[in-house]
């Protein structure tokens with residue numbers, strides 16, 4: 001058989017590139033797809049339990065190695081859509097609320113076994129909690145009722161990723177990822193829930209115009225001198241973007257924090273006056289030159305947004321993109 005000439009090969013390559021181009025363009029456009037949603041629980045009296053406990057029911061609170069909405073050094077979803085808990089292979093996993101299985105993937109060939117449980121959390125609200133990188137236990141089906149005292153899965157063996165539980169709150173279609181900290185607001189081991197998300201506990205005082213928000217990253221760094229390799233790490237700084245009365249966007253950088261909580265006064269930073277409408281959003285810039293957390297040295301991607309929104313957000317947003325995520329307050 002005659003071998004194809006170089007010309008034929010070249011034409012084939014050109015054709016393949018031409019065919020792939022629209023696909024690549026679609027992937028580029030998807031950077032600004034919406035994948036996150038900020039929506040707190042309406043009723044905080046429905047306490048979530050730990051997904052990890054002893055046979056006697058004693059709850060463990062594993063170390064968090066990567067938070068929801070955290071920029072990370074991978075080619076996959078970035079920021080991270082969910083929270084990673086360090087749990088050893090084979091350990092049993094329990095649902096954090098009673099509920100019903102609404103999604104089940106028992107194929108663990110690529111370490112993507114997954115269960116989504118729908119649970120009622122009061123005030124006419126349901127949450128959907130996903131458990132990923134697990135091996136679902138035998139006997140579970142779609143529609144199975146599950147209880148916080150009965151395990152649903154084991155941590156899967158290391159096939160593509162280090163063994164861990166990836167857990168998150170998703171929407172009914174498993175497309176959007178919600179912030180997660182408010183489910184664990186009474187858990188000291190998880191810093192009152194703040195270990196779950198890059199940003200947590202935004203507070204605005206509409207009398208004084210004071211604002212505070214907690215922000216940091218969690219890593220399993222190579223630097224084992226630091227918490228044996230795990231830890232909470234400060235950001236390099238946060239940026240507060242603001243627009244006064246729908247004008248152009250400006251920003252101010254804030255580096256000082258107290259126990260990872262950043263506090264500032266909206267009237268002072270914007271130099272606005274009483275009655276001004278302030279639109280705002282905040283970015284967290286990870287410290288890539290940290291001596292303590294060596295995980296991200298040279299990582300190209302280091303930004304998280306509050307409110308979390310985009311799939312792969314750029315360092316700065318256009319006026320229209322900013323308008324999509326911005327929150328609004330009125331200065332007193």
Ligand SMILES: [Zn+2]
Nearest residue numbers: 082083084166
């Ligand atoms: Zn994960």
